Amino acid sequence: MKTKHIVLYTLGLSLALGTTACEDYLTLAPISEETIDNAYVTGPQLEAALTGAYETFQSSDWYVWDNVLFQDVMADNHYAGGDNPEIFAIDALEVTPTNSRVFGAWSSIYNGIAKANLVLERAPLIEDPSLSEERRAQIMGEAAFLRAYHYYNLVKMWGGVPLMLETVKSADPAVVRKPRASADEVYDQIIADLTYALDNRLPDRYGSEANVNKARATRGAANTLMAKAYAQRPTPNWAKVLEHADAVINSPAGYQLLGNYAHLFDGEHYNNAESIMEVQFLGANEGNWAPQMHLPPSISGDTWRKFVTPSHDLIDAFDEEGDAIRKNATVLFEQAPWADEYWGNAVGSEIPFAYKWKNASGWASADRQYIFRLADVILLKAEALNELNRPQDAATEVNRIRRRVELENVPQAVASSQAAMREVILNERRLELAQEAQRWDDLRRYGVALEVMNSLEEIDLRTGNAVNYNATASDLLLPIPQQEINRNPLLEPNP
Template identity: 60%
Template sequence: MKTLKILIFFLITIVTFSCDDYLDLEPISEETSANAYDSATQIEAALVGAYESFQSSEYYVWDNILFQDVRSDNCYAGGDNPEIFQIDYLDIEPTHSRLFTHWSNIYNAISKANLVLDRVDLVEDQLLTDERREQIKGEAYFLRSYHYFTLVKLWGGVPLILSPVTSTEAESVNIPRSSIEEVYAQITSDLELAATLLPDVYGSDANINKARATAGAAHALAAKAYAQQPSPDYTAVLQHINDVESSAANYVLIEYSQLFDGNNYNNAESIIEVQYLGGNEGNYGPQLLLPPSISGDSWRKFVTPSVDIVNAFDAEGDTVRKNASILFESVQWVDEFWGNNPGSSIPFSYKWKNADGFASSDRQYLLRYGDIVLLKAEAFNELNQLGSAISEVNRIRDRADLPDLTEAQSNSQETLRNTILKERRLELFVEGHRWDDLARYNVLVSTMNNLEEIDLRNGNAVNYNMTEAKKLLPIPQQELDRNPALVQNPL
C-alpha cells in the first residue's frame, strides 16, 4: 500500500485515471519481468518508486545532517551510538557501517532512475502522451543527477552506472571509479538535458509542483553542481540561476520563520522537498533531534548545536534565524559541551518542529531559493562583481532583520567571500550544506583545526586532527571487497 499511497499523492493531477483506477493497481513488485513497465501506470509507478528513495534512504532522512553539520563545526554528536561520535571526531574508518548503507542506498536510487530511463521509450500505451514521456525522462535525469551529486561530494570519483545492470558477470558489476571531473560532467550534462524536458510547473497545485522535479529544480541543481565541481564555472552558475529566477514557478523569499514552522511546506521559496505525510509515510528524523518537551521522551538526542554556531548567531545579532533554528531547554542528561551537569540548559536543533513519535510530517527541503540567492552572491563575487554580490547578500539579511553589509564586511573579494560563507552558515544551519560549503571554499582543514571546542569533562580542547585526506569519506570496505576494480581514497 505504501507505493500506492505515494503514487496517488504525486500523480493524481497528472494522468487521466481516477482514484479507483489507482486503487486497482497491483504493487509493482508483483509484476513479472515480461510485463512490468509496459503501461502508462506502470512506468509512472516506477518513477514514484524512484522519488521514494528520498524517504527510504537514511542519508536523505537525517544522516545528511550527521555528515554535513555534525562532521563540521555546526553540531556535536549525541545519543549513545559510537559511530555517530566517530563522525563528529573525524575518525571514520572504511568499516563504518553507515558508509556501506549510504553507498548502497544511493546506488539503489540511481538504479531506479536508470530503469525508468531504460524503459520509458518502450511503453506503447496510448495513455502515455509524448509530452508526459519527455517529462518522465526529465524527472529521471534529475533524480539520477541529484544522487550522483550526493555521491561525488561524499566520496569524490565513483563508478558511473548509467543503465540497468542485467548481468552478474565481473565485467558488468566490477566497475572502476570515474574521475571527479567525469562524474560532474555527467551530472551537469544530465541536468542541462532535464531542464529542456521538464515544465516550470505541472499545474496550479503546489503539492505537485514542489513534489516533483521541474525545470527550476534542474537549473538550481545545475547551478550548485557547476559551483561545487573542482574547477567552478561561475558563469554557468549565474546562467542557471537566471533561469531559476525567470521560471513561471515564481520562486520568492518568504518569512524565515514560515520556512520552518511545520505548517507551511510547499511554499513559494521551496523548489523541491520531500513529501512526508506523517503516520505510515512519516519522517523519523525529528524525534532524534527535538527536546523532551516536544519529543515526549527523555533520552539524549543525537545532534546538539555547537557552542561555535550559537556564538556565530549571537555575534551577528541574528535572532530571527537563531530562534527558528535553535531551542534551549534544561535536560537531565549530562552534555560535555554545555554545562556538564544534569539540569543544564542545552540547545536543540529546532528547524523541525514536530516529532510525532518517529512519524512526523515535517519535511526537508531538497532545494530552496534562499540557498540559490546566496549562491548567486557567491558567483557574482567570484566573477569580481562585488556590488551585485552585496545586493544579493543584503536580500537575505533583510529577510533576517539584519542591517546591510558594512564596508568592513564587503570591502574586497576575499572579505566578501568570507562574509558569504558566514551568511550561508547561519541561513542553512542543519539543512545539510556546511561540509560542502567549507569544501567548496577550500577551508575545511583550517576551519576544523582552528575550531576551539572545550570538553568540560576534562577542560581540554578537542583536537579534530583534520587533514586533506579526510575531506572525502573512505570507500566502504564491503564495496572494496566486492568490487576489486575500486581504489580506496587516501586515509
C-alpha cells in the first residue's frame, strides 16, 4: 500500500494571553505559570475550548475510521482487506493488548474527555459580561454531552474504565492512576452527564443553519445517546429507551426519514432532515482521509489494495432480503488489480467495495460519518417495543424503514412473535446500518455475537479451508492497552 498521506483537520486555538511589559525580562513569571487557570478567562476563550473539544471528531482515528474496524470488520459485515496485520487481527478476533490501534483508540477518546473536562471546569469560573448565563449553560451542556459520548464509546468496547471527571492537575501517580470503574458506574456517569446536558438548556436547534444544528450537541443528539446507553448497558432499561427514542422522533427539530435512501450517502445531501448529528468534513485541509482507504481504483485513482471489504455473509443478507436499494448504496462491485482471498484468488477478480463513502478526493474527502441518524433511532424504538412485549408495535416501526427501500411489510405471523421480531430487527439494523459502526454493538446487545461469528461459513480461497473464528467470551471486549497497564498498575486487564 502506498504511504498513507493524511491531512487531519487540526483546529488552532488562538488565546490572547496579554502580559504586562517589563523592562527586565528576569522579572517575568515563568512560562510554566501560564496555566489553565489564567488561559481560559474570557467568553471567546471558552468558546475556543469548546470548539477544540468538538475537533476530536475530526482528528481522532476512532471517529474517522477505527470505529468501523472495531464494529463492522470485527463482526460479520466486512473483512479486513488491505495489508495491515493489526487490522487482520481485528478481523480474526485475535486482538492483543499490544495492538497499536487499540491504544490509539483508547488514548484519543480519553483526549476528547480531557477537552470536555476542561470546558466543564472553566465555564463556571469565567467572569466576562459578554458571556451570557444562557450561553454558559449551553456550553456546559455541550461539553457534558461530548464527555458522555466518549465514555459511551469506551464502556461498550472495553467494559469498565477509569472515570476521569476533572482535568489532571498533578503528575503524582496517586492522583493520575485510577482503577477501573464498573461498567454500570460508567453508564451511570453517562446518564448523569446527559441528564445534566438536557437540564442545562441544550436547544433543539441553534438557528436556521443545518451545518450548525447537525454539528453540535442538541436535545435530539442527547436523547439519542440516552436511548442507546440505556439499551447497551449490562441491564437494559427498555422503558427508558422508548422514552428517549420517542423524544427524538417527536422532536421540534423535525427529524424525518429521507425519501431516497441513496441520498444519505451520495455526498450531496449531508446535514439532511434524517441526520441528527454528523462530523462536518468540508474537504481540502478539513477533509476526511478514510474514503481513500475503502474506494476502488476507478474512484480513488490508485491501485493499491483497499480495506474494509464487504463480506459474503453481508452480500448474502442483502440478496436474501431482495434489498437492492440498500445494497447498491452500500456496496460497489469492481474488478480489482489484486487477488482477494475471499472473493477471487486471482488478479482481476470482481470484488465488492465499501461504498457508503463515495468520494475519495485524494485523502481530503468531504464524505462524512453520521454520528446519529433517525433510522437508527426508529429501529432502536422497535427493539424497545419488542422487548416490552409489544411485537406488533415493533413491526410498525420496522415497516417504516422497510417501505423506504421498497420492501414488503413484516408478515403478520412474524409480527405476532417476540422471538421472531428479534431476528427481524437485528437483520434490519444490519442492512440499514452496514458500514456505520453499529454491528458489533448490536450482536453483543442481542447476546448472539459468539453464535454468529462461530457459525460463519467463510472460505480462504488461498487454501480452500474454512475460516474458524473460534470466538469466545474473551473476544466480546477489547483488551486494555498494554501501554496503559504498564503505566497504571491499578488497571486490571480484560480476560
